[in-house]
Amino acid sequence: SQQGEEDPQALSIQEGENATMNCSYKTSINNLQWYRQNSGRGLVHLILIRSNEREKHSGRLRVTLDTSKKSSSLLITASRAADTASYFCATDPTGANSKLTFGKGITLSVRP
Amino acid sequence: DTEVTQTPKHLVMGMTNKKSLKCEQHMGHRAMYWYKQKAKKPPELMFVYSYEKLSINESVPSRFSPECPNSSLLNLHLHALQPEDSALYLCASSPGQGVDNEKLLFGSGTQLSVL
Numbered sequence: 432s433q434q435g436e437e438d439p440q441a442l443s444i445q446e447g448e449n450a451t452m453n454c455s456y457k458t459s460i461n462n463l464q465w466y467r468q469n470s471g472r473g474l475v476h477l478i479l480i481r482s483n484e485r486e487k488h489s490g491r492l493r494v495t496l497d498t499s500k501k502s503s504s505l506l507i508t509a510s511r512a513a514d515t516a517s518y519f520c521a522t523d524p525t526g527a528n529s530k531l532t533f534g535k536g537i538t539l540s541v542r543p
Numbered sequence: 544d545t546e547v548t549q550t551p552k553h554l555v556m557g558m559t560n561k562k563s564l565k566c567e568q569h570m571g572h573r574a575m576y577w578y579k580q581k582a583k584k585p586p587e588l589m590f591v592y593s594y595e596k597l598s599i600n601e602s603v604p605s606r607f608s609p610e611c612p613n614s615s616l617l618n619l620h621l622h623a624l625q626p627e628d629s630a631l632y633l634c635a636s637s638p639g640q641g642v643d644n645e646k647l648l649f650g651s652g653t654q655l656s657v658l
Contacts, residue, residue: 461645462645464645464646464647466647466649471631471652471654472651472652473547473549473633473635473649473650473651473652474586474633474635474647474649475649476646476647476648476649479645479646519585519586523645530588530591530599531588531645531647532588533585533586534585535584535585536583536584536585
């Protein structure tokens with residue numbers, strides 16, 4: 432069953448603008464991760480935030496996590512055409528034999 | 544070497560064929576994964592190997608048969624597939640322990656078409 436649910440499902444912005452993507456999940460987690468996928472390619476790990484962290488930065492990426500609301504956001508600042516891709520949040524649930532579960536994904540288009 | 548290498552990149556097969564997908568990593572990762580991804584959908588976990596032992600099988604049909612010959616290699620043997628099995632098959636690995644244990648490193652995938 433789907434754990435993470437991203438919104439919006441699709442986002443189109445102008446180059447230079449910021450892009451914000453949200454992810455909601457249902458159960459307790461050890462961590463939440465964001466991945467990027469260019470069309471027909473493998474996924475690339477972007478950033479991981481643990482359940483005891485509230486905010487994390489990596490280059491132009493900023494991730495927040497609110498465990499009380501079971502939600503996370505990914506902010507990409509000063510977007511570039513090369514950021515055009517699908518973005519997935521993935522949750523690592525607590526509990527034995529847990530496995531990373533991906534959300535449905537967000538399609539981001541950055542117009543030059 | 545910091546990559547997961549998958550071969551072939553593209554594969555077309557008939558429903559009576561037998562073929563294999565291969566995955567290789569040389570980072571000393573002890574966990575390896577097979578995912579299936581249909582167009583515009585998220586990856587779906589199929590199998591997980593941990594320390595060369597099958598630890599998770601997500602009720603995958605027996606026409607898909609995984610194999611982990613050693614800690615660097617992961618195969619997916621295909622037999623008598625159906626057209627609905629056409630998808631992008633992704634291999635991934637993770638350290639299996641220690642720092643960054645949970646981060647998956649994906650290969651570029653094999654785009655499979657079953658005719």
